[in-house]
């Protein structure tokens with residue numbers, strides 16, 4: 001019988017890529033999305049789509065048995081760090097309360113496999129680079145706290161089943177994936193990030209390369225790095241999506257709860273990224289050097305040891321030009337694509 005996976009936020013960027021891979025791997029997928037930032041057209045064909053807020057506990061309790069859901073991948077959430085600083089309640093409600101409702105719905109309906117979109121934002125400004133999972137977690141914004149709070153809830157629920165001596169087969173297990181900097185799009189240009197008002201570097205640079213913005217700012221050129229700009233571990237969205245699929249396989253094999261970094265283990269500076277976008281787009285970006293953005297750690301690179309020990313995960317897109325090239329190709333297609341598909 002087909003294994004059914006419920007994907008919250010499956011109309012969003014990472015959720016839609018993961019849904020597509022799950023369908024290709026033979027899963028039945030129920031996408032739950034309130035379309036706050038997702039798009040209905042992004043839900044891959046073959047998935048069952050339910051327009052619903054993941055925080056609606058009553059509806060979720062009915063939905064899960066109706067579709068015989070065996071596992072949950074919980075993407076739905078807000079992701080804009082500066083907005084989390086200006087409107088923290090929104091982030092605690094949608095990222096923490098909604099996660100709590102999702103976990104509650106799983107408990108009430110007997111679902112014991114849960115994969116969660118966490119973030120490297122839980123580390124704040126790490127003391128050591130590359131940063132490993134056991135490093136101190138010390139977020140520096142409400143977004144990071146909201147992700148960490150959900151990790152804690154999941155850990156406590158997983159622990160409670162052991163403390164209550166539930167048989168291993170009855171225990172709740174989860175995988176929290178701490179994403180580093182997710183970017184890129186499907187190689188064939190068919191799927192990518194469509195969120196309006198993007199703030200992330202590669203998306204913004206591609207918008208500038210497509211003429212949708214007249215410039216791109218570098219936030220800080222006086223960091224203690226080789227070229228003075230911040231360094232990040234950029235991971236291609238397809239590799240990240242695959243990490244979810246293999247995390248699900250791990251849980252289905254009886255794997256226990258784990259928290260895992262999801263990055264390639266090496267970084268690129270803001271200037272490296274802008275250079276790559278200019279190269280793949282064959283454009284000269286109007287680059288403006290601007291002051292530092294509050295709360296940016298100078299360097300953020302994953303220690304990737306643990307994910308490779310635990311999951312059978314082999315990244316295929318660890319290449320900055322490929323990441324930027326797919327993001328640029330998607331950006332060019334996006335306007336036309338939206339017009340053609342919005343009535344689907």
Ligand code: UDP
Pocket residue numbers: 181199200201202204216217218219220230231232270293296
């Ligand atoms: N950044 C930048 N200009 C932009 C957007 C981002 O210089 O228009 C920088 C940002 O200050 C950080 C890096 O690019 O050093 C990555 O930022 P992004 O928002 O993409 O991801 P974050 O690391 O904050 O999650």
